[in-house]
Amino acid sequence: MSIIREAVLHVANLSRIGLTEEEIEDTRKELGDVLDFMAKLNELDTDGVPPTTHVLDISNVFRKDVAGEGMDLEELLAEAPDREDNCFRVPSIL
Helix, strand or coil: CCCCHHHHHHHHHHCCCCCCHHHHHHHHHHHHHHHHHHHHHHCCCCCCCCCCCCCCCCCCCCCCCCCCCCCCHHHHHCCCCCEECCEECCCCCC
16 A cells, blocks of 8 residues: 655654655655555454454453551661661652
């Protein structure tokens, strides 16, 4: 499928990308190749194939949110390179 030059320029403009003449032609060819591939995919018989969002059959992998025993505050803060009162002290990023 052939992509017109104006379509490439329009997409480049929307993307705020400056293209050289060579890049315009390369992009035009690459977009045409993508559309040709999509046309081939549309030729496949997908009747009876259920839609999927993932190639693997996975389920929710999250664990239950159950409260448990926490670490001792002094033991936890002993690992801090610097602390102030009962908090980790970190460098300012401003």
